[in-house]
Amino acid sequence: MKIKQIYDKALAHGSYAIESNGQIALVDPGRDPQPYLDFAQEHNARIVAIFETHPHADFASSHLEFQQKHGADIYVNPKVGVTYDYKPLEHNDEVKIGGVTIKALFTPGHSPDHNSYLLIDEEGKEKAVFTGDSLFVGDVGRPDLREGAGNIKVNKKELAGMMYDTLNSVFNELEEDVVVYPAHGAGSLCGKNMSDDLYSTIGREKRENWAFQLKEKDRFIDSYLEGQSFIPKYFPYEVELNRKGLEPLEESLKKVPYLSNTDALEKGVVIVDVRDQARFKAGHIEGAINIPNSNDNDKFETWLGSIVGPEEQFYLVGDSKAELDNAVRRAAKIGYETNIKGAALLPKDNLAKDEPLDLQDFRQHPDQFTIVDIRNTSEVADGKFFKDAINIPLPELRERADEINGNKPIVVHCAGGYRSAAGASILAKQLKNKVYDLSEAINEFK
Structure with a gap:
């Protein structure tokens, strides 16, 4: 048996290929099939099954492509309500792939239709659990993405209660040496406190993950719901896209x-x-x-x-x-x-140019500028870099640009310089004011 984690750093997305006796199962594959096909060729094996933990909100899956072009079966919880042919898996249902067994565990909380998949090796030992967006390293998947998307729409407080039950009645019952392979790592918007580590064990998560430490259900729910990041515009769309297949x-x-x-x-x-x-x-x-x-x-x-x-x-x-x-x-x-x-x-001529900000003038006379902080609300909660800055998070900036009043020139900043490029270009298009991007110079003002 071989397990390979295929990690997409840009999306902080982890997917998995499991090979046994010439057969391969994939868990939560990304849009590009090539890494999985390369794994199959390397091991002279055939991809026969795709296990989807749930309809993901942050990336597009290739499950339908593997079914249509390679004849793989797609396994998913029937609550997902998919429109393609699939094989339903509910709690404790099992599938044999080569010499290993994959056992479905119903683990709602991040979504109401979420399965995790427990891998049992050729000797019958529980080796690993592919937890999707339910259990991360150091965190659990956020509960607020399915209030307006998916086959089943559930409010976040109810989902939070489901996650508490999942942790205590499903994951808590697994052996401590079972390896935890999640669908996301640090940088993903599907959680709020993920570790940089890309895998863990059940024992380590029981000891170190904040979610296992809160034994009172009401206290867990309150802590779980607070401090979640923004929801990108495409997330609800992505859930529906993955339910249909691409x-x-x-x-x-x-x-x-x-x-x-x-x-x-x-x-x-x-x-x-x-x-x-x-x-x-x-x-x-x-x-x-x-x-x-x-x-x-x-x-x-x-x-x-x-x-x-x-x-x-x-x-x-x-x-x-x-x-x-x-x-x-x-x-x-x-x-x-x-x-x-x-x-x-792009053509070589007739292009608009951005005038650079006079940093010395800005340092000496910040009151002569309208400063727009485009960091997320949760980031600004830790403190502003400029006392009088207007906070409009980047994902909302196109819709809220008219909230920036006055005739002063505008200086846009984020936390490190990447987002401010987008923010400044949005405001330059929508407002008549002169707009400057503070870019990486923000580090001098922190």
Whole structure:
């Protein structure tokens, strides 16, 4: 038996491939099938089963592609209410894959239709549990994503009670040496206090995870509900997308139009410039939103789906075909490739330029600027960097820009400089004020 964790750092998403006797089961696979196909080829094995813990809100799954193109069976809790062919698994139901057994554990709390999957090896020993978004390393999955999405909609307080029961009547009963393999790590918005570690054990979680320490149900519920982060615009859409299943990746990518130039861009359609901040400031299309796609640390997918709604079409622009290809593929990881109206290379001339902020003048006369703090509400709760700053979180900025009044020039900041590029470009498009991006210089003011 072999287990491989396939980790997508940009989405903080962990999926798993389990091989036994030439057969492979996948747990919560991401949109791109290639890493799993590579694993199958490496072990001369065949992918025969996909185990979905629940319809994920933060990434698009390839489960339907593996069913349609490779004949794999999809296993999921029947409460999910999917529209594709599947094999239902309820609490304690078992499936044999090669020489191992995968046992479903009903673990609601993050969602009301959530299964975890207990792996029992060839000798009958419980080896690992794939916990999806129920149990993380150091945390548990947030309970507020299914109030308005999915086949079953449940209020967050009721889900919080379910999570308490899951911890104490399901996970607490497992052997302490059972390895915990979650669907997410630090940086995911599906929890609030995740460890940087990508796996753990039941024993360690019982000792160290805050959720196991709160023995009184009411106290657990109160603590669980407080301090959750914002919900990106695309999360409810993603739940429905995964309940239906997506078109195979490569076939869908071929439908994305590539335009010969930007002259054909339709007015009124959102333009997303995927270049880094320096290149954007040196020259960009007037009104474009800068969401940099530079590396796996930039969370391009999350911010694209937080700023641009799932009902909106948008253009992608960049400096090279390779840059655009990468951005299109990353958009597809959240199922947004169908929203791309076109991808185009930027022209060399007639571009708008951003004037740099005079930092010395800003330090000496901060009162002469309107300072906009676009960090999340939970971040600002720990304190502002500027006493009189207006806090409007980035995901809400397009809708709330008119709350910024007055004739002063605007300085936009976040926590480290990445988000402020998007924020400044949004306000520059929507307001008449002069807008400056404080960018990484924010670190001098903390």
